[in-house]
Amino acid sequence: MTATSRAEKERRLTYAQAIREALAEEMERDPSLLLLGEDIGEPGGVFGVTQGLLQRFGEERVLDTPISEEAVIGAALGAALLGVPTVAEIMFSDFATLAMDQIVNQAAKFRYMTGGRTSAPLVIRMVTGTAGATAAQHSQSLEAWFTATPGLKVVTASTPADAKGLLKSAIRDPDPVLFFEHKLLYNSRGAVPADDYCIPLGEGRVAREGSDVTLVAYLYMLPRALKAAEMLAREGISVEVWDPRTLVPFDRDGLRRSLEKTGRLVIAQEAPRRNGFCAEIAAIAAEEFFPLLKAPIKRVCGTNTPMPYAPELEQFVIPDEERIAAGVREVLYNAVRAAPGG
Amino acid sequence: MQSLASYTPAFLKELYRKMVLIRRFEERAAELRSLGYIPGFLHPYIGQEAVAVGACAALGPHDYITSTHRGHGHILARGGDPRYMYAELFARRDGYNRAKGGSLHIANIELGIIGANGIVGGGIPIAVGAGLALKQARQIAVHHPDDPRARRADGVAVTFFGDGASNQGAFHESLNLAALWRLPVIFICENNLYGEFTPQHKHQTIRDIATRASSYAVPGLIADGNDVLDVYRVVSKAAEEARKGRGPTLVECKTYRHRGHYEGDMGQYRPAEEVAFWLEADPIKNYRRLLLAGAICTEEELQALDEAVEQELEEAVAFAKASPHPAPEEALEDVFVESYGGRALL
Ligand SMILES: Cc1ncc(C[n+]2csc(CCOP(=O)(O)OP(=O)(O)O)c2C)c(N)n1
Numbered sequence: 308m309t310a311t312s313r314a315e316k317e318r319r320l321t322y323a324q325a326i327r328e329a330l331a332e333e334m335e336r337d338p339s340l341l342l343l344g345e346d347i348g349e350p351g352g353v354f355g356v357t358q359g360l361l362q363r364f365g366e367e368r369v370l371d372t373p374i375s376e377e378a379v380i381g382a383a384l385g386a387a388l389l390g391v392p393t394v395a396e397i398m399f400s401d402f403a404t405l406a407m408d409q410i411v412n413q414a415a416k417f418r419y420m421t422g423g424r425t426s427a428p429l430v431i432r433m434v435t436g437t438a439g440a441t442a443a444q445h446s447q448s449l450e451a452w453f454t455a456t457p458g459l460k461v462v463t464a465s466t467p468a469d470a471k472g473l474l475k476s477a478i479r480d481p482d483p484v485l486f487f488e489h490k491l492l493y494n495s496r497g498a499v500p501a502d503d504y505c506i507p508l509g510e511g512r513v514a515r516e517g518s519d520v521t522l523v524a525y526l527y528m529l530p531r532a533l534k535a536a537e538m539l540a541r542e543g544i545s546v547e548v549w550d551p552r553t554l555v556p557f558d559r560d561g562l563r564r565s566l567e568k569t570g571r572l573v574i575a576q577e578a579p580r581r582n583g584f585c586a587e588i589a590a591i592a593a594e595e596f597f598p599l600l601k602a603p604i605k606r607v608c609g610t611n612t613p614m615p616y617a618p619e620l621e622q623f624v625i626p627d628e629e630r631i632a633a634g635v636r637e638v639l640y641n642a643v644r645a646a647p648g649g
Numbered sequence: 650m651q652s653l654a655s656y657t658p659a660f661l662k663e664l665y666r667k668m669v670l671i672r673r674f675e676e677r678a679a680e681l682r683s684l685g686y687i688p689g690f691l692h693p694y695i696g697q698e699a700v701a702v703g704a705c706a707a708l709g710p711h712d713y714i715t716s717t718h719r720g721h722g723h724i725l726a727r728g729g730d731p732r733y734m735y736a737e738l739f740a741r742r743d744g745y746n747r748a749k750g751g752s753l754h755i756a757n758i759e760l761g762i763i764g765a766n767g768i769v770g771g772g773i774p775i776a777v778g779a780g781l782a783l784k785q786a787r788q789i790a791v792h793h794p795d796d797p798r799a800r801r802a803d804g805v806a807v808t809f810f811g812d813g814a815s816n817q818g819a820f821h822e823s824l825n826l827a828a829l830w831r832l833p834v835i836f837i838c839e840n841n842l843y844g845e846f847t848p849q850h851k852h853q854t855i856r857d858i859a860t861r862a863s864s865y866a867v868p869g870l871i872a873d874g875n876d877v878l879d880v881y882r883v884v885s886k887a888a889e890e891a892r893k894g895r896g897p898t899l900v901e902c903k904t905y906r907h908r909g910h911y912e913g914d915m916g917q918y919r920p921a922e923e924v925a926f927w928l929e930a931d932p933i934k935n936y937r938r939l940l941l942a943g944a945i946c947t948e949e950e951l952q953a954l955d956e957a958v959e960q961e962l963e964e965a966v967a968f969a970k971a972s973p974h975p976a977p978e979e980a981l982e983d984v985f986v987e988s989y990g991g992r993a994l995l
């Protein structure tokens with residue numbers, strides 16, 4: 308084993324650790340950076356992401372807040388407008404609904420409304436997706452709502468290495484960034500480089516090379532898409548799995564490059580089908596890359612329902628690797644298969 | 650009314666000039682709107698001038714304000730330039746916001762104006778964040794006195810809002826947060842007895858909004874919002890506490906708007922006696938009388954101040970009229986910071 312691969316092996320971190328490391332490194336780099344959120348201090352956050360940061364950086368910088376989403380996001384914005392970068396945590400992205408004025412009417416538009424004369428270096432970490440039986444108010448995947456609000460950048464980090472590099476970029480970015488973290492990814496492990504690296508916003512990543520179909524997936528759909536690709540490989544189907552990594556800005560060129568290879572597009576998404584970000588990706592492909600397409604586009608999505616509680620219902624609602632694989636086969640063989648939901 | 654002895658004549662005259670500037674700015678704006686120069690909403694501040702002027706007189710160069718839909722008075726009192734304000738209202742390129750904001754969004758962080766706001770209560774949490782940045786500046790001043798941010802270590806953030814806004818969750822969440830963290834934030838509620846067309850007694854069960862401070866264990870003070878010196882005195886006290894690190898104060902200023910909620914609303918839902926009472930309590934008329942009675946200035950001097958205001962506004966209107974309209978494609982700029990070309994992105 309070479310020295311570097313050993314170092315990389317030692318550097319297999321969980322997604323939660325990678326996020327914590329990004330926060331700590333950025334707090335070290337910029338002593339004015341503040342963290343705000345409910346239970347992020349002593350308790351270290353509901354998912355343990357901020358563990359140890361209070362002890363390390365003190366209560367003047369790691370601010371445990373009352374349960375006041377609107378005031379907390381507004382406070383993060385106000386500090387950012389005065390040049391103090393802030394990272395606020397929304398414990399479950401469902402609770403962003405209580406802060407919608409500050410996110411959508413204020414943060415997203417401040418720069419625009421002021422004719423480009425202000426900047427808000429603010430990151431809102433959104434804990435998103437289902438964690439298994441978390442039901443209708445703790446499981447939503449709301450990222451598409453925010454992509455429909457110009458002025459917000461939207462990041463969906465799906466691996467530990469990406470989470471670290473993208474969060475560092477988000478923190479250094481001068482605009483408001485919503486950073487979506489999937490609950491079921493927190494304990495996933497992966498190699499995370501030890502150096503101080505940033506992954507630019509707006510660059511997708513080929514997570515697995517292939518030549519027959521482009522399968523787009525992010526957050527918890529990414530590991531499922533990779534499993535589906537593995538299954539399909541055994542059937543002789545070569546799937547390229549492509550992770551956009553950020554939804555705004557969106558890497559059109561990356562998608563085009565993949566479609567140039569494959570000519571077929573399947574998009575997997577945990578959120579309900581209707582008006583999900585998959586619809587935007589499908590529209591981009593149909594509008595801009597139609598000449599590259601050899602088959603109709605396929606979306607494999609959550610059903611148009613709230614998230615149910617029972618595990619068997621939840622499983623029905625969210626696409627699994629079988630359903631994703633079926634979507635790929637459908638595009639390849641044009642087999643007709645009704646998708647559940649709408 | 651206060652004794653005038655403790656103030657310099659220059660200070661007292663400046664309060665007068667600022668109030669007249671606001672009144673005339675608003676009267677002219679209404680006229681200019683009827684002539685078609687202003688495409689958007691206007692919520693005139695006429696009648697409430699003593700609040701903005703008295704409060705901003707208590708502020709220094711490192712202080713910040715957030716304002717409301719009825720924001721012109723706060724912005725002028727804080728040092729906003731009528732030229733760029735009219736240009737913004739006219740939707741011209743030289744406006745404070747380069748024609749992207751209009752009346753409801755005028756902002757200039759360099760002047761300490763974090764912005765008017767189209768959302769009732771929307772500015773309150775943002776002022777809490779400004780307070781957080783100012784509190785941080787105190788630490789920077791201790792550890793890194795050469796850091797430019799250390800300069801604002803004595804800063805306070807003031808948030809203006811109405812009686813209607815005091816029913817928003819944002820107000821309560823923000824006051825709690827500012828109290829908890831002892832932030833240098835002054836909450837100034839301008840109780841003009843109406844939220845849009847609804848009188849106070851139909852939108853809340855209390856008369857004195859200052860009493861809401863007790864829920865958060867912070868001082869709640871009441872000022873005569875039509876007496877510029879009373880507002881100045883009360884806000885100065887709150888600012889002193891905040892600068893000393895003793896946290897926020899809620900200041901309620903009792904006042905009244907002379908006109909309808911917005912330009913075009915005749916305000917007929919208000920009893921005639923009530924309107925007459927408050928017109929009699931006009932903050933400018935009474936302050937003018939006080940200055941004359943106290944022999945601070947002569948009628949001629951006041952007239953000269955009035956004329957200087959007319960002159961300034963005349964020039965401001967001419968400036969705005971001469972300012973170019975934006976090019977349509979400018980709509981795509983300023984969504985993000987220049988590192989991305991600043992332009993709209995997918
Ligand atoms: C969140 C929100 N709700 C409603 C409105 C519509 N609206 C604009 S001003 C206003 C009244 C506000 O009353 P108050 O806070 O007392 O301020 P005032 O107009 O008296 O200065 C209302 C209801 C709005 N702009 N924002």
Ligand SMILES: [Mg+2]
Binds near residue numbers: 811839841844
């Ligand atoms: Mg009111």
